[in-house]
Amino acid sequence: MFPGNAYSSLLHRPRTDLCSVTVTGVEQITEYFHRLRFDDGGLLTGRLVHPTMSASLCFDGPTGPHRRSFTLVDPDPAAGTFAVEFAVHAGTASRWAQSAIPGDRLSAAITGPRFELPRPGADGWLIAGDATSLSAVNSLLEAIAVSDEPDVPVTIWMEYGRDDEFTLPLRIRDDHRVEWIPRGDPAALVDAIAAQAFAARGYRGWVGTEAHSAPLIADVLRRDYALGAGDVTAIGFWAHAGVDARLAQAAG
Ligand SMILES: Cc1cc2nc3c(=O)[nH]c(=O)nc-3n(C[C@H](O)[C@H](O)[C@H](O)COP(=O)(O)OP(=O)(O)OC[C@H]3O[C@@H](n4cnc5c(N)ncnc54)[C@H](O)[C@@H]3O)c2cc1C
Known part of the structure; x- marks a missing residue:
């Protein structure tokens, strides 16, 4: 597992192996959550897939190329396919995803x-x-399910901004504990997690939230839950308005 703060190494990571990927299908899961299927154009050729695998996609932005990271859903190197699930908001990538049709390329x-x-x-x-x-x-969750320890306790805190996010397809088991926490006060998610602390030495932590809260949650998991320094992975997935979005992306 890579160390908790992969920030600087990613900031300088060269973007290599550019491929042209093509939309092959579009599915609207909810009004604000769209799944697009792609032909990979060789992107996955020779790659080992792994959980949380992501790609930088390049969109036409108002002032030039607009690169943002997205997670690959069901990446299949043999078939040369993957999907991306876009949580839609007011952004260039979101707008592109909302109007994408088969044949569109990135x-x-x-x-x-x-x-x-x-x-x-x-x-x-x-x-x-x-x-x-x-x-x-x-x-x-899928990687845990097929691992040698599929039955270990799993707690998931999901921050939500819209009520229909409760219906999003979270691939949990009955014994997984899930808590949905409303987005509002930026500290709400951090505080909710801190309030439930228990001694969890030996557990692993994974955090993929807004760029400010991600490192704060990682601190809580290390300090209040007693997770080892290298046992938490924290990634800023996006940044609130006013924050340089490229900075948030760099943390991923
Ligand atoms: C490793 C990694 C994997 C990711 N995987 C996914 C994925 O699979 N699906 C997905 O939807 N996103 C994913 N993201 C997050 C996504 O890259 C960002 O949300 C990105 O900012 C979207 O680009 P945009 O062009 O739509 O908006 P931007 O141009 O980046 O931002 C426009 C405005 O929207 C705001 N904003 C950005 N994101 C959000 C948001 N989520 N909610 C509310 N406001 C926002 C910004 O503050 C800004 O004001 C991932 C990020 C990382 C680092």
């Missing part, structure tokens, strides 16, 4: 370090996310 490059479940496995998982990281959380 350039794409695999980004981010390889993420693997620890061996031996964790004693449990503490996971924090939101609609933008739902695909990553699901890929993590």
Whole structure:
């Protein structure tokens, strides 16, 4: 597993292996959550897939190329396919996703370090996310489900901004504990997680939330839940308005 703060290494990571990916299908899960299927144009050729795998997609922005990271859903190198689930808001990538049709193309490059479940496995998982990281959380849950320790306790805190986000397809088991926390006060998610602290040494943490809260949640997991320094992965998935969005992306 890569260390908790992958910030600086990713900031300088070169974007290599650009491929042209093509939309092959569009599915509206809710009004604000769209799943697009892609032909990979060779993006996955020779790649080992891993949970939370992501790609940088390049959109036509108002002032030039607009690159943003997105999680690959069901990446299949043999078939040369993957999907992306867009949590729609007011942004260039979101707008593109809302109007995309089969045949539309983007350039794409695999980004981010390889993420693997620890061996031996964790004693449990503490996971924090939101609609933008739902695909990553699901890929993590699937990896846990097929691991040697599929039955360890899993707690998931999901921040939500819209009521219909409760219906999003979170791939949980009956024994997983899920709590939905409304977005509002930026500290609400951090405080809610801190308020439920218990001694969780031996657990692993994964955080994919707004860029300010991600490191704060990671601190809470280390300090209040007693997770090891290297046992928490925290990624800023997006940034509130007014924050340089490229900075948030760099943390991923
Ligand atoms: C590793 C990684 C994987 C990711 N995977 C996914 C994924 O699978 N699906 C997904 O939907 N997103 C994912 N994201 C988040 C996505 O990259 C960002 O939300 C990105 O900012 C969207 O780009 P945009 O062009 O739509 O908006 P931008 O141009 O970046 O931002 C426009 C405005 O919208 C605001 N904004 C940005 N994102 C959000 C948001 N989620 N909610 C509310 N306001 C927002 C910004 O503050 C800004 O004011 C991922 C991020 C990382 C780092």
